[in-house]
Amino acid sequence: MQEVNRTQVSEFILLGFTDHSEVEIPLFLLFLLIYLLTVMGNLGMIVLIQTDPVLQSPMYFFLSNLSFIDICYSSTIIPRLLWDLLTNRKVISYNACATQMWFFTLYATTECYLLAAMAYDRFVAICKPLVYPIAMARNVCLQLLAGSYLVGLFIAIVHTSGVFRLSFCGPNEISSFYCDIPPLLRLSCSDNYVSKVVLFVLSTFVVVGNAIIVLISYGYIISTILRMRSPTSRQKTFSTCASHLTAVVLYYGSLTFMYVQPGGIEAVEQDKIVSVFYTIVIPMVNPVIYSLRNEEVKRALKKRLSKKIFHQRPQ
Incomplete structure (x- = not known):
């Protein structure tokens, strides 16, 4: 009986932001x-770090990987959102929804x-x-990066399997612009109930656990x-440190508001606002934060721009 109920829903409808078709084109242009x-911002940050000798340190190794994740992060959400706004066909298949999540x-x-x-x-x-x-040798940095991906892989498997083992009998309208938990x-x-508990516990473990590491590190710093x-x-x-601390506050704060606070799973309208912030806005502003608040990045960027202008100047 449970399997029959589950197969009744083979696709979902992403309600998105609005039912008014006249604002969908302006939203499409904005999100595009x-x-x-x-x-461009994150790719530029990666190229700058990889090509500038001054930025060959563990901090910028992590920053270039953060930029790579932000590109992948936003590419998981925004292209699908743009397609829905352009075609006004906000239907996503069951398997595509699970893959996006x-x-x-x-x-x-x-x-x-x-x-x-x-x-x-930084500590x-x-x-x-x-x-x-010694403490931040190349192999240590690679291990920290690999560990981050492995934990992310584990959490993704747990949450996706936990949600899509459930039955979906209808309605099939998702009150969001992407397949979120x-x-x-x-x-x-x-x-x-079990899936809700697992979501709250794992989200608290991930966000609060890492926030404690950040707070202790910056206390010493x-x-x-x-x-x-x-x-x-x-x-x-x-x-x-200021640029990294700004990025941490923005990202951890929005995730806490979305997943960790009591009753956050039941909220609807606030989900859309917070989701836009941490899935769309933060990946865009991270390169700006690190380029404006970090003196070494600013100097490297100015040097690169001055070289480009000099080489393009007519003789």
């Missing part, structure tokens, strides 16, 4: 612009752990500078910065 800026959960979780790894890197660099070359749990016609005698050294050291 955001997506292009996201891809799997990739989204993988990249979202991996980014959480990567941000924590970046905080640990060692500032508070334990003598052991930094909370709106799908609300559609299930079988007992979803701020203490070390305050003990520096030179104001110039304090400003320079803080500038390398």
Whole structure:
């Protein structure tokens, strides 16, 4: 009987943002612009880090991988959203919905752990500078990166299998613009208590656990910065951390509001607003945050732009 109920729903309808067709083209143009800026900004950050000798350090190794994840992260959501806005056919198949959720959960979780790894890197660099070359050697950085992906893979498998083992008898309208866990749990016609508990527990473990690592790291970092005698050294050291701390607050804060707070699964309208922020806006603004708040990135970017202008200048 459960299998029959499940096969009754072979596709879902993504309700998106609005029922008014006259605003769909303006929304399409807006999100297309955001997506292009996201891809170009993050791709530019990757190229800059890979080609500039000054940026060949563990911190920028993690930053280039963060930019790669942001490209994949937004590409999981926005192209599908653009297609729905352009064609006004907001139907997604059962398997495509599961696939989108799997990739989204993988990249979202991996980014959480990567941000924590970046905080640990800054802690060692500032508070334990003598052991930094050993503690953050190339193989250690690769292990931290691989560990982030492995945990993301595990969480993605658990959540996707937990949601799509449920029965969906109808209605099949998802109150979101992509296949996210909370709106799908609300559609299930079988007992979803275990899936809700697993979502809350794992989300709390991922977000709060990594937030604790970040807070402890920055507690030591701020203490070390305050003990520096030179104001110039304090400003320079803080500038390398301010961009990462800004990105952490934005990302962890939105995920906490969406998945960790009590009753968050049952909220509907706030889901769309918060979802837009952490799936679309944050991947776009991350390159801006790191380029404007990080002196080394700004210097490398200015040097690259000045070289390009100089070479293009007519003789």
